[in-house]
Amino acid sequence: MSDPAPQHPFPDAFRPGEAPAPHPLLEPVLGLLGSWRGRGRGGYPTLEEEFSYAQEVTFSHDGRPFLHYAARAWLIDADGAPLRPSARESGWWRLQPEGRVEALITQPTGVAEIAVGRADGGTVDLATHEVALAPTAKQVDASRRHYTLTDGDTLTFVHQLAAVGQPLQHHLSAELRRDGRK
Numbered sequence: 093m094s095d096p097a098p099q100h101p102f103p104d105a106f107r108p109g110e111a112p113a114p115h116p117l118l119e120p121v122l123g124l125l126g127s128w129r130g131r132g133r134g135g136y137p138t139l140e141e142e143f144s145y146a147q148e149v150t151f152s153h154d155g156r157p158f159l160h161y162a163a164r165a166w167l168i169d170a171d172g173a174p175l176r177p178s179a180r181e182s183g184w185w186r187l188q189p190e191g192r193v194e195a196l197i198t199q200p201t202g203v204a205e206i207a208v209g210r211a212d213g214g215t216v217d218l219a220t221h222e223v224a225l226a227p228t229a230k231q232v233d234a235s236r237r238h239y240t241l242t243d244g245d246t247l248t249f250v251h252q253l254a255a256v257g258q259p260l261q262h263h264l265s266a267e268l269r270r271d272g273r274k
C-alpha cells in the first residue's frame with residue numbers, strides 16, 4: 093500500500109539556483125527569493141506615537157509563475173527588545189509578461205488586498221486594485237508598496253496607506269537583510 097501521508101514531492105525553492113527551476117516569468121523578482129529580516133519604523137496620524145518594529149519576510153516558488161509571500165512583524169522597544177506580535181500577512185504574487193505583478197494578500201485583521209504593479213529586477217511597485225473587508229475589519233481604502241533591492245542582500249520597503257478616513261500616506265518603512273539561513 094502506498095504511504096497515506098507522503099512528503100510533498102514538489103517543495104518550494106528559496107533561491108534562484110535551487111530546484112525547481114524558476115518559471116521564466118519570475119525573472120524580474122528572482123532577487124527577492126529567500127528570507128529577509130530587519131527593522132522598520134511606522135506611524136499614522138490616528139496613532140498617538142510612532143513605533144519601531146522588526147520583521148521577517150519570505151518569498152518562494154514551486155516552478156510556476158507566482159511567488160508565495162509571507163511576512164510577520166513584531167513591535168520592539170528602543171533597544172530592539174520584542175514587545176508584542178504585530179502585523180502579519182501572506183499571499184501570492186502572480187507574475188505576468190513585462191514584469192507585471194498581480195498580488196493577492198490577506199491579513200488576520202480581516203483585510204484582503206489585490207494589488208497590481210510592476211517588477212523590474214531592482215524594484216517592485218504595487219498599488220491597490222481592490223480591497224475586500226471582513227464585516228468587522230477597519231476601513232482600508234488603498235495602499236502602495238515599494239520594494240528596492242539596494243544590493244543583493246539589502247531590501248528596503250516603504251508602505252503607504254489610505255485607511256480609517258485618512259488619505260494615502262506613509263505607514264511603514266523598513267530595511268531588511270537577507271537571512272543567510274534560508
Ligand code: HEM
Binds near residue numbers: 165178256
Ligand atoms: C510591518 C507591518 C506592519 C506593522 C508593524 C504595523 C503596525 C501597526 C501598529 C502598531 C498600529 C497601531 C495599532 C496597533 O497597535 O496594533 C497599526 C494600525 C493600523 N495599521 Fe498597521 N502595521 C503594519 C502593516 C499594515 C498593513 C499592510 C496595513 C494595510 C492594510 C495596515 C493597516 C493598519 C490600519 C488600518 C491601522 C489602524 C489605524 C487606526 O485605527 O487608527 N498595517 N499598524
